[in-house]
Structure formats: structure tokens, C-alpha cells
Amino acid sequence: MRGHTAAMGVLAEAVPLLAADSSQVLPARQMMAFTLGFHIILVPFGVAFTAIMLIANYRGIRHGDETALQLARRWSLVAGVLFAVGAVSGTVLSFELGLLWPGLMGRYGAAFGIPFAVEGLFFFVEAIFVAIYIYGWERMRPWPHFWSGVPIVISGVGGTSSVVAANAWMNMPGGITVEDGRVVDVRPLEIFFTDAFWYEAVHMLLAAYMVAGFVIAGVYAVGMLRGRRDRLHRLGLAIPFAVAAIATPIQVVVGDVAAREVHQNEPAKFAMIAALPETGTRVPEVLGGVLVDGEVRYGIEVPLMASILAGFDPDTEIQGLDAIPPDERPAARLVNTVHLAFQVMVAIGSALLGLALWGGFSWWRHRRLPENRLFLACTAVSGVAAVVALEAGWVVTEVGRQPWTVVGLLRTEDAAPTTGNLWPFFGATVVLYVAIAFGTFYVLRLLRERWRAAEAEGEADPGGEGDVPYGPSRARAGDRS
Amino acid sequence: MSTFAAAVLFTGVLAYAVLGGADFGAGFWDLTAGGAGRGRRPRHLVDESLAPVWEANHVWLVFCLVMLWTGFPTAFAAITTTLYIPLGLAALGIVARGAGFAFRKVLVRTDQQRLAGAAFAISSVLAPFMLGTVVGGIASGRVPADGHGDPITSWVNPTSLLGGTLAVLTCAFVAAVFLTAEARRRDDVELEAWFQRRSQVVAGVTGAVALAGIAVLRADSPRLFDALLTRGLPLVLLSAASGLAALLLVRRLAPRLVQGLAVLAVAAIIAGWGTAQYPYLLVPHTTISEAAAPAATLWSLTIVAALALVIVVPSMVLLFVLAQRGSLESH
Numbered sequence: 001m002r003g004h005t006a007a008m009g010v011l012a013e014a015v016p017l018l019a020a021d022s023s024q025v026l027p028a029r030q031m032m033a034f035t036l037g038f039h040i041i042l043v044p045f046g047v048a049f050t051a052i053m054l055i056a057n058y059r060g061i062r063h064g065d066e067t068a069l070q071l072a073r074r075w076s077l078v079a080g081v082l083f084a085v086g087a088v089s090g091t092v093l094s095f096e097l098g099l100l101w102p103g104l105m106g107r108y109g110a111a112f113g114i115p116f117a118v119e120g121l122f123f124f125v126e127a128i129f130v131a132i133y134i135y136g137w138e139r140m141r142p143w144p145h146f147w148s149g150v151p152i153v154i155s156g157v158g159g160t161s162s163v164v165a166a167n168a169w170m171n172m173p174g175g176i177t178v179e180d181g182r183v184v185d186v187r188p189l190e191i192f193f194t195d196a197f198w199y200e201a202v203h204m205l206l207a208a209y210m211v212a213g214f215v216i217a218g219v220y221a222v223g224m225l226r227g228r229r230d231r232l233h234r235l236g237l238a239i240p241f242a243v244a245a246i247a248t249p250i251q252v253v254v255g256d257v258a259a260r261e262v263h264q265n266e267p268a269k270f271a272m273i274a275a276l277p278e279t280g281t282r283v284p285e286v287l288g289g290v291l292v293d294g295e296v297r298y299g300i301e302v303p304l305m306a307s308i309l310a311g312f313d314p315d316t317e318i319q320g321l322d323a324i325p326p327d328e329r330p331a332a333r334l335v336n337t338v339h340l341a342f343q344v345m346v347a348i349g350s351a352l353l354g355l356a357l358w359g360g361f362s363w364w365r366h367r368r369l370p371e372n373r374l375f376l377a378c379t380a381v382s383g384v385a386a387v388v389a390l391e392a393g394w395v396v397t398e399v400g401r402q403p404w405t406v407v408g409l410l411r412t413e414d415a416a417p418t419t420g421n422l423w424p425f426f427g428a429t430v431v432l433y434v435a436i437a438f439g440t441f442y443v444l445r446l447l448r449e450r451w452r453a454a455e456a457e458g459e460a461d462p463g464g465e466g467d468v469p470y471g472p473s474r475a476r477a478g479d480r481s
Numbered sequence: 482m483s484t485f486a487a488a489v490l491f492t493g494v495l496a497y498a499v500l501g502g503a504d505f506g507a508g509f510w511d512l513t514a515g516g517a518g519r520g521r522r523p524r525h526l527v528d529e530s531l532a533p534v535w536e537a538n539h540v541w542l543v544f545c546l547v548m549l550w551t552g553f554p555t556a557f558a559a560i561t562t563t564l565y566i567p568l569g570l571a572a573l574g575i576v577a578r579g580a581g582f583a584f585r586k587v588l589v590r591t592d593q594q595r596l597a598g599a600a601f602a603i604s605s606v607l608a609p610f611m612l613g614t615v616v617g618g619i620a621s622g623r624v625p626a627d628g629h630g631d632p633i634t635s636w637v638n639p640t641s642l643l644g645g646t647l648a649v650l651t652c653a654f655v656a657a658v659f660l661t662a663e664a665r666r667r668d669d670v671e672l673e674a675w676f677q678r679r680s681q682v683v684a685g686v687t688g689a690v691a692l693a694g695i696a697v698l699r700a701d702s703p704r705l706f707d708a709l710l711t712r713g714l715p716l717v718l719l720s721a722a723s724g725l726a727a728l729l730l731v732r733r734l735a736p737r738l739v740q741g742l743a744v745l746a747v748a749a750i751i752a753g754w755g756t757a758q759y760p761y762l763l764v765p766h767t768t769i770s771e772a773a774a775p776a777a778t779l780w781s782l783t784i785v786a787a788l789a790l791v792i793v794v795p796s797m798v799l800l801f802v803l804a805q806r807g808s809l810e811s812h
Contacts, residue, residue, distance in 0.1 A: 083536070084536065084579050084580065085579070088575055088578070089576060090543075091576070092573075094543055094546045096572075099568060105550045105554055106554050107554070109551055109774070110551060110552075110774030110775055112551075113554065114551060117547050117551050120785070121785060121788055121789055121793060124793040124796070124797075125792060127537045127539070128796045128799075130536065131809065132533070134533075135809035135810060139809070183554075183774070186774075186781075188777060188781045417565070419632070420562075425569045432573055432576060440580075442584075446587055446588065
């Protein structure tokens with residue numbers, strides 16, 4: 001809430017200053033960043049959490065594991081709440097593409113929209129089967145019910161890939177013929193499958209599995225730290241942790257490939273990531289540090305490392321900020337944002353790799369995850385860390401594209417509205433989203449308390465989620481109001 | 482080709498108006514159901530019948546937006562730079578509505594349920610009203626071809642206010658008819674009568690507003706008025722006849738038939754609007770073919786629409802069948 005008050009304070013100061021300004025670039029960017037930053041946290045729960053839930057469901061039916069079944073059922077309730085908030089906050093983004101970026105949609109909607117049309121299909125399938133799965137526990141037979149969840153996972157992969165395809169197109173636009181500033185022909189497959197598509201899509205999907213896995217594992221780690229070391233908590237930690245721990249090493253490799261591709265395909269973004277003032281070879285990697293007056297200060301230099309990472313060779317040339325034409329050169333604060341966000345992402349990714357290896361080693365040697373307090377504490381914070389890394393990654397790709405909305409074709413100031421005043425809309429959105437974030441946490445806590453109370457009572461389960469995983473529950477009928 | 486893409490877009494609008502409209506209207510009845518004690522049972526029915534289907538129904542809106550901005554990008558930008566206030570309010574309303582609904586299902590304390598329920602119900606009225614004003618603004622020719630029309634009068638005008646009011650009323654009507662059938666399925670005679678009565682009242686009010694609307698359109702949007710009374714006349718009459726039939730026969734016919742009549746009434750009047758403004762996308766500035774994206778884009782959208790027909794429609798039928806058979810029970 002403190003962040004919220006501060007944000008409002010900044011807003012209140014900014015409104016009179018900017019109300020007269022016809023350019024709406026600043027509020028449009030801030031609002032897009034805020035709403036996309038909010039929505040992206042929910043994406044892993046629609047895309048990957050559902051897969052984790054199905055793994056528990058499968059284990060429950062295949063091996064007659066009642067605890068796993070109970071977890072799957074509880075997770076489906078949580079997924080239901082998060083999917084609802086994710087669906088509507090995603091719809092806001094659809095509106096915003098028109099309200100905040102009319103210049104982008106009017107000029108390039110014919111190209112940029114195609115991946116979104118494909119995504120629409122996946123969203124339909126996802127919404128339909130999420131409903132069937134979540135509300136099918138009572139009356140459907142176990143295996144058909146399990147299979148009704150599988151389309152959710154498939155459409156999660158397809159939907160995420162489609163949206164990322166649109167983003168990849170903004171980074172590396174292709175597949176269009178422009179005449180007199182108008183798109184006169186499109187080549188849909190080239191628009192969808194740009195060179196940036198593959199690594200961006202895989203990178204985001206793995207990120208979704210890491211975030212969902214570490215966050216859920218983290219929740220159960222907190223429970224175990226507080227002394228709840230029953231089988232439910234162990235399994236509730238083990239299943240999502242295993243998923244995240246498998247995704248993490250792959251992600252490190254994919255991220256490394258992605259960085260080299262960005263070096264090749266998006267040299268300006270790479271210059272920002274490296275905060276490199278001048279083009280050169282034998283470039284050192286600067287850990288931390290900020291660009292001040294054309295020089296990187298306060299950082300730790302690792303000699304030759306940036307060149308080696310970019311091309312496996314110290315003589316690899318890396319383009320600096322000086323290679324960007326002056327009127328396209330991003331301001332130092334943008335460079336610093338991208339540079340530091342990239343480092344935060346890589347640092348967290350490395351730490352999570354360590355945690356994954358720790359858990360994996362223990363599993364290999366002892367067939368179980370460590371249960372000491374240090375491991376549990378690390379797992380408890382891993383979820384938050386993964387979310388931070390996810391946000392940082394999006395900052396890198398979005399801020400790193402500035403001043404462009406579509407690289408080489410459309411500058412951000414030409415995409416934003418030229419009339420109206422977006423600040424009140426932004427303010428109302430912040431207030432509403434803060435309320436929804438608060439409501440989401442509150443509601444999920446309430447579910448947890450209900451489950452705990454049910455466990456304390458033993459047999460009786462007022463929510464009806466635990467005692468009879470399949471088939472009508474006893475204690476349901478009179479309980480709702 | 483562009484006409485076909487416009488037809489696909491319009492099919493999405495129809496689907497959203499009927500299916501999404503029924504969900505919005507359920508929120509209207511939730512809002513007007515009275516205090517916590519008196520409104521408990523109708524709200525419970527609203528809750529149970531909406532829960533499994535509202536997200537799928539909601540996707541039609543996203544479908545429409547995507548079809549519009551991809552197939553007719555310049556028209557989309559013209560609409561968003563003109564009607565940004567009602568569109569923004571509709572977007573916020575949709576968020577508050579979905580979140581409020583999802584939260585209320587979990588909450589147990591009455592005061593908290595009331596808060597979440599109010600967010601759901603009030604925004605269920607706000608959002609269709611705003612979308613109705615958008616339709617009114619487009620239909621009455623207030624969105625210029627290059628956009629940036631008047632940010633206020635484009636949606637605060639007689640035709641838009643009529644559009645918004647009719648949107649809220651038709652949503653309430655369809656919802657009342659659907660919920661009547663839902664109550665019948667559950668053998669809840671009392672609740673069936675509760676919604677039946679309301680469906681009749683709102684059908685009468687909608688008819689009266691529509692009649693008054695004729696005068697409004699004649700004064701405010703003569704072009705739309707003329708088109709509705711010539712090319713659109715059969716559809717307008719069809720809508721009026723099915724609405725009237727639903728009103729008069731609601732006690733005699735099976736709820737399912739009444740449901741069909743209600744859907745027909747709403748679909749026909751929306752189709753009437755579409756017919757009346759053909760071949761314009763933005764009356765009277767931009768035609769469908771002028772606003773259309775390149776042919777390859779329209780072909781891509783056609784393929785997506787075909788896939789939707791093959792994949793999404795059967796899935797949706799499955800969802801509705803399961804919901805109707807009572808296989809999907811809320812927790």
C-alpha cells in the first residue's frame with residue numbers, strides 16, 4: 001500500500017504539469033508498463049500452474065494418491081481465481097492497444113494483429129476447458145475429467161507463443177510491404193515466425209513454468225518452515241519444485257542463446273544491455289554500474305567477458321551506443337534501466353539454477369528434497385525472485401527497444417495518442433488494480449484458512465474439496481450463501 | 482473479401498451481444514435483487530449459472546477487438562481515438578466485474594460478499610451501457626475517418642444514450658429469460674416465477690424504450706432512421722415480433738422456446754443495425770472495403786475463423802451441454 005500512495009503522490013504532481021501537453025507518450029508508456037507488469041504475473045498461473053495441477057491430478061489417479069488428488073483440487077480453485085483476474089486484466093491490454101497505441105494499430109494492425117487472432121483461438125479453448133476442469137470435479141469421472149485439463153496446457157503454450165510472436169515482430173518486423181506509410185501486403189507466416197520468435201517464445205514459456213513452480217513450491221516451503229511438515233506440504237513443495245527445477249537449467253541455456261541472438265539481431269538493444277558507450281572488441285563485462293556522462297561508473301569489470309559471451313571469442317565486436325544514430329539513441333536512464341534489469345534477471349536466474357541443482361542433487365542421492373531450514377528458506381523466496389526476474393526480462397525487451405515501438409518503422413511518440421489526457425484513466429486503473437491485487441491475496445488467504453480449519457476438524461471439510469476428491473461431496477449443500 | 486471479414490466480425494458481435502449480454506444482464510438482476518436476505522436465492526442462481534460459462538462468453542469480446550483491429554485497422558484507430566472515454570470505462574468495468582465475481586464465490590462474510598458483489602453487479606450495468614454508447618456513436622456517424630472526433634459528444638448524445646440504455650435493457654431481458662429456464666431446470670418454482678415476472682416487466686420496458694427510440698433516431702440520426710425503416714425493416718419487425726411473442730407467451734411456452742425467441746429478438750435488432758449501416762463501417766465516412774486490411778490479412782482471419790468453427794464452437798457446445806446437464810457444479 002505504501003508503494004501505491006507514493007505512486008499516487010507522483011501522479012498528483014505530474015498531472016498539472018502534463019495535462020496541457022498534447023503528447024501522451026509518458027502516461028501511455030507508464031500505463032502500459034503498469035498493466036502489462038500486473039498481467040504478466042498472472043500469465044504463468046494460467047499457462048504453467050495448470051500443468052503442475054494436472055501432474056498432481058495424474059499422480060492422484062494413476063497411483064491412487066489421495067494427497068496428490070487433494071492438492072490438484074485445491075490448486076484448481078486457486079487457478080480459477082487467478083485465471084479470472086488474468087483473463088480480465090488481459091482484456092484491458094486488448095483495449096489499451098487501441099486506447100494507448102492508436103498509431104501502432106492504425107498503421108500496423110493488419111500485420112501485428114495476425115498473431116493476436118491466433119491467440120484468440122487459444123484463449124477460447126483455454127477459457128472453455130478451464131471451466132470444464134474446475135467445475136467438473138464433482139460429477140465427471142476421473143479420467144475424462146483429467147483429460148479435460150489437457151487442452152488448457154496446450155492452449156497455454158499456443159496462446160503464449162502467439163502473443164510473444166507479436167512482441168517478436170515489434171523487435172524484428174518483417175513480412176510486410178509498406179507503400180506511402182500504408183501496409184499494402186502481408187506475409188502472415190513471416191510475421192508470425194520472425195527470427196526473434198523462437199528464442200523469445202521458448203524463453204517466456206520456460207519463465208512461466210519457473211515462476212509458477214517456484215511460487216507454489218515457495219508457499220509450501222513457508223508452511224513447512226512454520227512446522228507443517230505433513231505429506232501434503234512435502235508433496236505440495238515437491239511437484240512444483242520438480243517442474244521448476246527441470247525448467248531452470250534449460251532456461252539458462254536458452255537465455256544464453258537468446259542473448260547471442262539479440263547481439264546479432266538487435267545490436268541497439270544489446271548495446272543497452274551491455275551499457276557500452278563505444279563499439280569495440282575485447283569488451284569487458286561490467287557487473288552493476290551505471291552510465292553517467294557517457295562513461296560506466298561504479299561497476300565491476302570482468303575483462304573480455306562480454307565479447308566472449310557474445311561470440312565465444314575475445315575479438316568479437318560489440319556495437320556500442322555510439323553506433324546508434326543520434327536521434328535514435330536512448331537516454332542514459334533508459335540504458336541504465338535495461339542494463340541493470342538484465343543483470344537482475346541473470347543474477348536471479350543463476351541463483352535459481354543453484355537452488356535447482358541443490359534440490360536435484362539431493363533427489364539423486366537421497367530420493368528426496370532437502371528439508372533443512374536453509375533450503376526451505378531459499379525455496380520460500382525463490383517464487384518472489386522468479387517473479388522479479390520475469391518482470392526484469394520484460395523490462396529488458398520493452399525498454400530496450402526504445403525509442404521504437406516497431407524497430408525502424410514506428411517511434412513510440414508516433415504510436416501514442418496525440419489528443420486527450422490519459423492521466424485520469426491511468427490513475428483510476430492504478431486504484432482498481434491495487435484493490436484487485438489486495439482482493440486476490442485476501443481471497444487466496446481465505447481459501448488457505450478454510451483448508452486449515454478443515455484439516456483441524458479432521459473429517460469434515462466445509463469446502464468439500466478434500467474428503468471425497470471424486471463424487472458428490474457430503475458437506476456442500478447447506479453451506480453456501 | 483472485406484465484406485466476408487466484416488461478416489465474421491459481426492458474427493462475433495452477435496455472439497457477444499447474446500452470450501456476453503446474458504452474463505451482463507445476470508449482473509443487473511444481481512444488483513436489483515434486494516438486500517442480503519431477500520436477494521440470496523436469485524443471487525445464488527446467478528452465481529451458479531454464470532460461473533462455468535462467463536469466461537468463455539467473455540472471449541467473444543476479445544475476438545471482436547482482434548478482428549476489428551486486424552481486419553480494419555484504420556477504423557479501429559479512428560474509434561479508439563474518438564471514443565476513448567466510454568471504451569476506457571468499459572474496460573475498467575470489465576475488470577471490476579470479473580474480479581468481483583471471482584472473489585465473491587470465495588468470500589463468506591456478508592459484508593465482504595456485498596462489496597465484491599457490488600463491484601460485480603454495478604460494473605455489469607456500466608460496461609454494456611458504455612459499449613452501447615460506442616455503438617450509438619459509430620451508428621450515428623460521430624466517428625470521423627481519421628479519428629480524433631469529439632471526445633464527449635461522440636458518446637454523450639441522444640443516439641448513444643439510447644444505445645446504452647437499450648444495451649442494458651436487452652442484456653437484462655435475455656438474462657431474465659435464461660435464468661427462468663435455469664430455475665426451471667432446478668425445479669425451483671418460486672425462483673422461476675421471480676425471473677419470469679421480471680423478464681416480462683423488462684420486455685415491456687425495452688419495447689417502450691425502443692418505440693421512444695424511433696423518435697430519438699428520427700431527430701438525431703436521420704440516416705440510420707431511414708436505413709432501419711427501409712433495408713432494416715424486416716429485421717426490426719422480426720425483433721419486435723419475437724420480443725412481443727416472448728413477452729406474451731412466457732407463461733405458456735417451454736422456457737427453451739422463450740429463450741429462442743429472446744435470442745432472436747436481440748440478434749435481429751443487432752443484425753438490423755448492421756444491415757442499416759452497410760456498406761459503411763464508420764457511417765458515413767468509411768466503407769468496409771476502404772477500411773479493410775490487405776487481402777492476405779483478411780485471408781488469415783478467414784482461416785482463423787474457420788478454425789474457430791471447427792475447434793471453438795464444438796468445445797463451446799460441449800461446455801454448454803455439460804453445464805445444462807448439471808455436470809459442472811460450482812464449489
